[in-house]
Amino acid sequence: MEDRFLKACRREPVDRTPVWFMRQAGRYQPEYRALRERHGILEICRAPELAAEVTRLPVEQLGVDAAILFSDIVVPLAPMGVGVEIREGVGPVVAEPVRSERAVARLRALEPAEDVPFVMEAVRELAGTLDVPLIGFSGAPFTLAAYLVEGGPSRSYARTRALMHGEPSLWWRLMGILGESVLAYLRAQVEAGAAAVQLFDSWVGNLSPDDYEAFVLPASSRILGGLADLGVPLIHFGVGTGELLPLMRDAGATVVGVDWRVPLDRAWDRLGDGVAVQGTLDPAVLLAGWKAVERGAGAVLGAAGGRPGHVFNLGHGVLPGTDPDVLRRLVDLVHERTERVGG
Ligand code: 1CP
Numbered sequence: 001m002e003d004r005f006l007k008a009c010r011r012e013p014v015d016r017t018p019v020w021f022m023r024q025a026g027r028y029q030p031e032y033r034a035l036r037e038r039h040g041i042l043e044i045c046r047a048p049e050l051a052a053e054v055t056r057l058p059v060e061q062l063g064v065d066a067a068i069l070f071s072d073i074v075v076p077l078a079p080m081g082v083g084v085e086i087r088e089g090v091g092p093v094v095a096e097p098v099r100s101e102r103a104v105a106r107l108r109a110l111e112p113a114e115d116v117p118f119v120m121e122a123v124r125e126l127a128g129t130l131d132v133p134l135i136g137f138s139g140a141p142f143t144l145a146a147y148l149v150e151g152g153p154s155r156s157y158a159r160t161r162a163l164m165h166g167e168p169s170l171w172w173r174l175m176g177i178l179g180e181s182v183l184a185y186l187r188a189q190v191e192a193g194a195a196a197v198q199l200f201d202s203w204v205g206n207l208s209p210d211d212y213e214a215f216v217l218p219a220s221s222r223i224l225g226g227l228a229d230l231g232v233p234l235i236h237f238g239v240g241t242g243e244l245l246p247l248m249r250d251a252g253a254t255v256v257g258v259d260w261r262v263p264l265d266r267a268w269d270r271l272g273d274g275v276a277v278q279g280t281l282d283p284a285v286l287l288a289g290w291k292a293v294e295r296g297a298g299a300v301l302g303a304a305g306g307r308p309g310h311v312f313n314l315g316h317g318v319l320p321g322t323d324p325d326v327l328r329r330l331v332d333l334v335h336e337r338t339e340r341v342g343g
Pocket residue numbers: 021022023024025026027036041068069070071072073074086088090091092137152153154200202317
């Protein structure tokens with residue numbers, strides 16, 4: 001198996017900088033859109049053969065160095081007792097937002113083998129057949145709680161922030177059950193064959209460092225700490241996290257995912273040499289023509305400066321409307337510009 005991705009996660013020397021893209025499977029692909037004409041997104045997530053097929057597409061088409069399981073962060077919520085759907089053009093929508101003691105008491109902890117066997121089946125099938133490492137993933141407790149409390153996507157997650165300050169004991173009960181579930185879920189994915197995992201705390205950048213430390217770090221570090229014995233790279237990612245990066249490292253990450261707002265070299269200065277860094281090209285640049293992509297990718301690679309431990313990625317997911325050919329050329333560009341003789 002080609003393992004430059006795993007080597008870079010461990011800050012070992014690599015023959016070329018590895019590259020993969022968040023949301024590398026999805027709407028920008030004609031094949032995915034065609035499949036979505038016939039199946040709902042959650043239906044694809046729950047059918048191992050469809051999820052595996054969609055996971056493979058970008059690996060085959062783009063030549064990326066890692067696959068990420070096709071699923072969604074809301075998949076484990078339904079068996080926990082949450083009525084959730086993914087609405088076209090909106091995102092996850094929760095039927096009854098979780099804001100009270102009663103609503104939290106109704107949640108039950110995820111038991112991965114019984115509750116989401118289709119995920120483990122897809123992971124097993126992919127891990128046994130892909131020739132690049134498979135990344136498993138989960139939403140982090142804060143980001144999952146944010147959807148539960150708000151009932152859907154939100155601009156600033158103000159209700160969630162108010163709840164954590166106003167009803168801390170309720171907040172901790174919610175974080176407790178989500179944290180326990182996420183840990184079990186990620187452990188099960190690794191046991192089924194995932195070679196690395198990414199904890200998506202996409203919306204945690206809405207918090208101040210003090211609030212992150214007080215209300216989120218303990219739950220996320222229990223998860224990352226609880227995975228450490230498995231020996232796989234642990235990628236910890238969020239959007240708008242410039243001020244949170246050292247805390248996200250301290251939670252137990254081996255790779256910190258950084259968005260495009262913080263230059264990669266500055267992010268690395270804040271993080272120190274003890275972790276790998278993933279990112280950070282602005283996904284909007286991919287809509288701006290090839291010259292802009294070349295310039296943007298060149299700046300990211302320049303900021304990485306060839307030090308071990310860079311995993312090239314976008315600062316957030318591939319945007320719908322991105323030309324698959326641009327992604328393909330970007331993979332080649334990263335590989336060509338970082339080729340090390342004798343690597
Ligand atoms: O119907 C569709 O096809 C809609 C688009 C879509 C897709 C392709 C959604 C709805 N989810 C997904 C799949 C998905 N979700 C993947 C696999 C794709 C891949 O990487 O190859 C992954 C990793 C996710 C994870 C996910 N879902 C995150 C974390 C990553 C991130 O982008 O920050 C989040 C926040 C979600 C929630 C979600 N699901 C879908 C949407 C549009 C959203 C975001 C809504 C919002 O803005 O709050």
